[in-house]
Amino acid sequence: MSFFAALGDRIDRIDSVVSVGLDPDPARLPDSVRDADLPRFAFNRRIIDATHEYAAAYKPNAAFYEDPDGWRALRETIAYAHGKDVPVLLDAKRGDIGNTARQYADLLEHADGITVNPYLGGDSLQPFLSKAEKGVFVLCRTSNPGGADLQDRELTDGRTVYERVADLAAGWNEHGNVGLVVGATAPDELESLRDRVPELPFLVPGVGAQGGDIEAAATAGLADGVGLVNSSRGIIFAGEDGPNWERAAGVAAKRLRDELNAYRG
Numbered sequence: 001m002s003f004f005a006a007l008g009d010r011i012d013r014i015d016s017v018v019s020v021g022l023d024p025d026p027a028r029l030p031d032s033v034r035d036a037d038l039p040r041f042a043f044n045r046r047i048i049d050a051t052h053e054y055a056a057a058y059k060p061n062a063a064f065y066e067d068p069d070g071w072r073a074l075r076e077t078i079a080y081a082h083g084k085d086v087p088v089l090l091d092a093k094r095g096d097i098g099n100t101a102r103q104y105a106d107l108l109e110h111a112d113g114i115t116v117n118p119y120l121g122g123d124s125l126q127p128f129l130s131k132a133e134k135g136v137f138v139l140c141r142t143s144n145p146g147g148a149d150l151q152d153r154e155l156t157d158g159r160t161v162y163e164r165v166a167d168l169a170a171g172w173n174e175h176g177n178v179g180l181v182v183g184a185t186a187p188d189e190l191e192s193l194r195d196r197v198p199e200l201p202f203l204v205p206g207v208g209a210q211g212g213d214i215e216a217a218a219t220a221g222l223a224d225g226v227g228l229v230n231s232s233r234g235i236i237f238a239g240e241d242g243p244n245w246e247r248a249a250g251v252a253a254k255r256l257r258d259e260l261n262a263y264r265g
């Protein structure tokens with residue numbers, strides 16, 4: 001089954017579009033997991049136990065795993081999430097010349113989808129796009145303050161760079177496996193992109209710790225009901241190092257689901 005068909009099924013089954021970001025910052029891990037063989041996996045496993053009934057997907061960001069133990073923790077995390085029947089989107093933001101991109105695309109062996117960077121153009125993304133059953137989310141209008149520096153620039157044809165990316169991504173969607181990454185901190189752009197590429201599901205990060213717009217995320221993020229709204233720190237560190245940190249994560253995931261559902265209608 002294709003990534004978006006499976007994601008749509010999961011969204012319908014649990015009535016949630018929440019993506020739980022698994023970004024286990026080592027400096028913030030609770031004491032109770034620090035002595036585990038793989039502390040990041042021990043943490044993620046307990047977060048997954050506490051949140052899976054609200055999680056349409058998990059999104060581990062590769063930055064938190066790029067060392068030998070980290071890769072082991074990531075693989076265990078993905079397998080554990082799959083054991084709970086939750087798809088996993090690897091937030092890797094990759095993009096490179098074809099020969100290198102083919103190696104990066106092997107990252108998709110274990111995950112169900114990936115985030116990619118369009119800066120090197122269409123050929124650099126082919127190794128990802130050609131994996132028809134995997135989801136490929138193209139960075140379009142990012143949530144960080146500097147996202148505007150390049151992405152909002154106007155091109156000679158009057159389009160902004162992020163609009164051009166959206167148009168290109170729509171053209172790359174030969175297998176129906178392409179989505180866009182659009183931050184909730186840019187609600188106007190989010191809404192105009194929904195009108196521009198109505199068929200593309202969005203991954204919308206930036207709610208929670210970055211203070212993004214939940215209403216815009218819930219209304220503009222979805223294409224025919226399919227899309228994801230991600231919170232990482234706002235869920236996984238909701239209880240910080242308190243004794244009930246897992247419970248706090250579960251409560252935060254449920255709260256985000258309910259807030260989004262109030263606007264999903």
Ligand SMILES: O=C(O)c1cc(=O)[nH]c(=O)n1[C@@H]1O[C@H](COP(=O)(O)O)[C@@H](O)[C@H]1O
Nearest residue numbers: 061091115142143183205209210231232233
């Ligand atoms: O691709 C992403 O997921 C992403 C794109 C973007 O524009 N902004 C953004 O915050 N992200 C990621 O989404 C997550 C947000 O984390 P929190 O701010 O803790 O919710 C991090 O893993 C970011 O790298």
